[in-house]
Amino acid sequence: MKGWMGKVRALFWLSILSIVLSGCGKENLSAFLPKGYGAQVSLDIIFISLAVMVFVFIVVMIIYTFVLVKFRQKKGQEDFVPKQTEGNKALEVVWTVIPILLLIIIAVPTIAATYDLADESDKADSLNISVTGNQYWWHFNYGEEEIQTSQDMYIPVGEKVYLNMMSSDVLHSFWVPSISGKMDTNPENENTMYIEALEEGVYWGKCAELCGPSHSLMDFKIVAVSPEEYQQWVEDMQNVDLEATPETASAQEGQAIFENSCLGCHAIGSSPTAVGPNLTNFGDRTKLAGVEDLTHENVVNWILNPEKMKPGNKMTGNYTVPSEEEAEKIADYLLQLKPSDVTPETASSNN
C-alpha cells in the first residue's frame, strides 16, 4: 500500500515541478498570458470549467482513497464475503443531479462567450482584413486600404479587427494564442472572426490544421501598434514608390533580376498577385519564411534552396535557381525594402 501511494505522490510532485519549471510559456505566444480580447474570454471559460472539474476530481479522489485504504483485503480475511448491495436510490440521484447542476454552471457562460466571440454587428464599421492561408504562408489583404502584405499582419491596438478568412489550397487554421482562439480557413467558404489586441506587441501566430510537411513552419505574426502608428503604416504602405532606386549598386542589380524573374509570383506594392508572398516590406519582416532569422545569409540560402528550410513548399521547382552571386544581389535588394518607419520593433519597444 505504502509503496504505491508513494509512487503516486512522487509522480504528482514530478508533474508539478515540471509545470513550475516551464512556467506558463513564452510571453506573446502562450494562451495562458492573454493579450487580446478573444484569448481573455477563452481563458476565463477555461478557468471556470477547470475549477468545476477540479472540484469533481477532488471529490472522486477522496472517495477513491478512502475506499482503497479502508476496504483493502486484510491478512486472514481472504474468504470474507461482504454484503452484496444492489444500489442506493438516494445516492444515485445525488450523483446524477449534482453533475447536471455543475454542467449548467459551465454551459451558461460558455454559450454567452461563444455568441460573444461570433458577434459581427459592427463588422461594416471596422477594419476588415482578408486572410488567405497558403502552403505554407499567410497573405493579408487590407481591401479598403488597398494594401497587400504577407506574413506580418499590422493592426491597431484596442480596436476590433475583422478577419475574413479563406484558403487557397488545403485547410489551415489561423491561431495567435495570446490574441484569440483559432479559426479554420476553408477553400470553399469564408469564415469571419474578430480579434482585438489589448496591448502593443508582436504576437506569434501558428497554423493549427495539418496542411503538409511544413505545417509546423507556417508561423506568422500579428504586429499590434498604436492607432496613430497604424495610420502612419497604412500611409507608408499606400505610398510605396515602386520605381525607387536602391542605394547600393548590388541592390540595384538585384532589383533588375527580381523584376525579370520573381515578379510573376511575388508582388511588391498593392498588386493582387499572390502566388507567393507579397514582399513590399520584406526588410521589416520579423522572420524569414516565418521561422528563420532575417539575415542576409539566410535569404541567400532560401533563394538557392528553399526546400531545405521549408520542405514541400511551392517555390521549389517552380523557378530558375539563380547563381549564388545573383542570389546575393536579390537578397541585398529585398532586405532594403523598408517602406515604413513603423516596424515590429516599434510595437515591441512601446510595450
Next chain:
Amino acid sequence: MSHEDILNPKVMPEEPEKATLEGKNKFLGFWFFLGGETVLFASLFGTYLALKNSNNGGPTSEELFGLELVFIMTMLLLTSSLTSVYAMYHMKNNEFKKMQIWLGITVLLGLTFLGLEIYEFYEYIVHDGFTFRSSAFGSAFYTLVGFHGGHVLFGLLWIITLMARNAKRGLNLYNAPKFYIASLYWHFIDVVWVFIFTVVYLMGVI
C-alpha cells in the same frame, strides 16, 4: 432424426424462415444490416443535398431531369416489390413453383428497371454532357443513384442464384430464410428508390 430430416419436415411450419435458430439469426441479422444500410444511404443523401446546387456551370437538375421515365421506373420497382410479397406468400404456403414464378416476375421487373436506368445515364452522358466528373453535383448524383443501381444489380444476381440453386430440390428450412432475406433486401431497395424519386427527381424538377 438427422439434420436433413430436421430441415425437411413433412409439414412446413407457419414461418419457415424463422423455424430454425440459423433462420432466426439470419432474419434478425439482416434487419440489423438494413439498419446499417439506412445510415449508408442517409450519408449519401446528405452529401447529395449539400452538393445538389454545385453544378459548377454545368447543367442543373431542372435542365436535366424529366419525370416521365423516372415515373415508369418507380412503377416498375414498386410493382416488383409487390410481386416479391406474393412470392413470400407462396413460400409460407409451401408452394415452391408459384414462389419461383413470382420471383421470376420480380427479376424481370428489376431487370427492366436497371435497363431504363442505364438508358437514362446514357442520355445524360452522351446528350447532355453531364458526367460523374463534370461537377460536384454530377459526382453526388451518380454516386447516390449509382449506389442504388448497384444494390439493384446485386439483388437481382442474388435472387437469380437462389432460384437456380434451389430449382430442383424445392423449399426447405435451410433455404427458406435465404429466400426471405433476399426479398427483405428487395423491399429495402424499393424504399430507397422512393426516397431517390422524391429527393432527387421531384425536388430536382420543382
Next chain:
Amino acid sequence: MSTTIAQNKGFGATLWDYLTTVDHKKIAILYLIGGGFFFLLGGLEAMAIRIQLIKPENDFVSAGFYNELLTMHGTTMIFLAAMPLIFALLNAVVPLQIGARDVAFPFLNSLGFWLFLFGGILLNCSWFLGGAPDAGWTAYAPLSTTQPGHGVDFYVLGLQISGAGTLMGGINFLVTIVNMRAPGMTYMRMPLFTWTAFVTSALILFAFPALTVGLFLMMFDRLFGSGFFDANMGGNSVIWEHLFWIFGHPEVYILILPAFGVFSDVFSTFSKKRLFGYTAMVFATVLIGFLGFMVWAHHMFTVGLGPAANSIFAVATMAIAVPTGIKIFNWLFTLWGGNIKINSAMLWSLAFIPSFTIGGMTGVMLAAAAADYQFHDTYFVVAHFHYVIVGGVVFGIFAGLHYWWPKMFGKILDETLGKITFWTFFIGFHLTFFIQHFLGLMGMPRRYWVYLTDQGLNTGNLISTIGAFFMAIGAIVFLYNVIITSIKGEKVGGDPWDGRTLEWSIPSPPPHYNFKQLPLVRGLDPLWIEKTEGRKGMTPAEPVGDIHMPNPTILPFVMSFGLFIAGFGFIYQVDDASWLSAVFIGMGICLGAMFVRSVKDDHGHHIHKEDLDKGDGL
C-alpha cells in the same frame, strides 16, 4: 500460447486449423495476435514521434516522413490495434458470458477477422511502396485528396476493407446477444461486459457506414476524378469532416464502452461484491451510446459552423459527462464495503479511475466551445484523447487480458511481471501526457514536426519523451510476460478468481462447444448465486445431447485475400490501366468465394452425445 493439442498436430495442421477456424475462441486468439502486432507497430511509430520531439528543431526524421508516422500511428492504433484487441475480448468472453455454444454467425465472424487483417496489411504495404499516408488519421480533405503519391489511397482502401470486417463483427455480436442467451439469461441479468458489447456493436452498426461512404467519396475523388471535396468543382471539404466525425465520435465510445465493461466485471469480482447500481450502469451505457451520435460537431468548433451549432453541440457534449459520472461513482461504490484484492487486473482497473476522470474533465473543458477555440488541434487535445484512449481503453485491454488470460489459455499471467508492466506503463503514461495539456496552451499545435528553440516548449517535450520510454519498457515487459507464461506458467482450473459470471463455470480453456449442457441462469452473477447456495457449478437447463457446430472453412480467408488483391488494382489503375485486371481478378476471387458459399450447402456437424460423455468433442 499454443495449446497442447496444437503441439501434437504439427505446425502445418495448426496453421490450417487457424486459417479455417470459425470457433470464436480461436478467432479471439487471432484477433489478439493481429491486434497485438499492430499495437507494437503503432508503438514503434509513437516512439519515433517522441524521439523527433525530444529537442527543439530536431532532424531525427524528415518533415514528410514525420507526417507519415503521425498518420500511421493514429490510424494503426485506432483501427488496427484498439479495435481488434477489443474484438479479441468480445470473442473470447461474450458467448461464454451469455451461456452460448457459439456466435450467431461463425462464418461472418471469421470473415470479419480476415478482412481486418488484410485491410491492415494493405495499409501497411504503403511503407514499402512509395510512402505511407500522410494526411493525418482524420485525412481531412483537400489535403488528403491532393496529396501526391499513393499513400492516402492505401489509407482509403485499407480502411474500407478492415471497416467492412468490423461492421460484420458488430452485426454478429448484436444477433448473438439477442438470440443466443442461455435459458434464464434475461437482458437485465447479462454481465456488464456483455451489455457494453451489445451497445458497442449497435454503435458499430450505425457509425461505420458513415465512414464507408466517406471513404468511397474520397476514393472517387482521388482515383476516379469526382469532385466531392474539390472546391474548384463546386465540392465542399467540410462534408468529409462531417462524415468522418459522424463515424469518428461514436468510434471513441465503441472503444471505451467494452473497457467500461471490463472494469465493471473486474471491480465486482475482486471486491467480492455485486456491481453497485447495475440498472443505472446499464442505463448509463445505453445513454452514452445514444448521446455519442449527437455530438460529432464538437470536433469541428473552429470550422465556422456558427455560434448556434457550436452551442448546441457544446451542451450535448457536456451532457455525456452525466452518465459517465454515474458510472465512476457506481464503480467507487462497488468497491465500497468490499473485500478488495489487488492484483494486476485490479491495478489496471484502479489506475483507470483517476486517469479516466482526468480525461473526462478535459473532455468537458473541450466541450466548452469558446474555450475549445484555444484547445482545438493543440497538444491539449492530444493529451485529452490519450488520457481517454490509453487511460481508458488500453488500461481496459490490459485489465481484461490479465483477467481473462486464464480463461483463454488456462494459465495466469505472471503477477510480478504484471506489476512491473503496470508501474512502468502507468508512470510513463502520466509523464508523457500530463505535461502535454500545458504544452498545448503554451502554443504547441498538434502534428508539429518541429518546435522552435526559444518558445518555452523544450522541458515539457523532454519530459514527455522520457515518459514514452517508460511506456515502451512496460509494453516490452508485458510481451515477455506472455512468452514466459506460455512456456513456464502453471495450469489453473476453470475458476481461478472465484468468479461470478458464467464463463468461470466451465473449464479453462473451454472445450470447442463451450457448454456441454446449457446452464440455467437464475439471476445476475449466476455462478455466484449457485456458489452462495452451496453448489459447485451451474444447474444444467437441458439433458446431455448431440451438439450442432459449424464446419471450418477457408472461404473467409479467400474472400479477404481477393479484396486485398483488388485493393492494389484500384490503387494502381490510375497509373496504368492494366492494373484493372487486378481489380477483376481480386473481385472475381471474392465474388467467386461468395458464390461458392451461397450454393454449397453447409449444415455443420454434430458432436455426439457418446463423445461428449467421453470428455472430448473434438
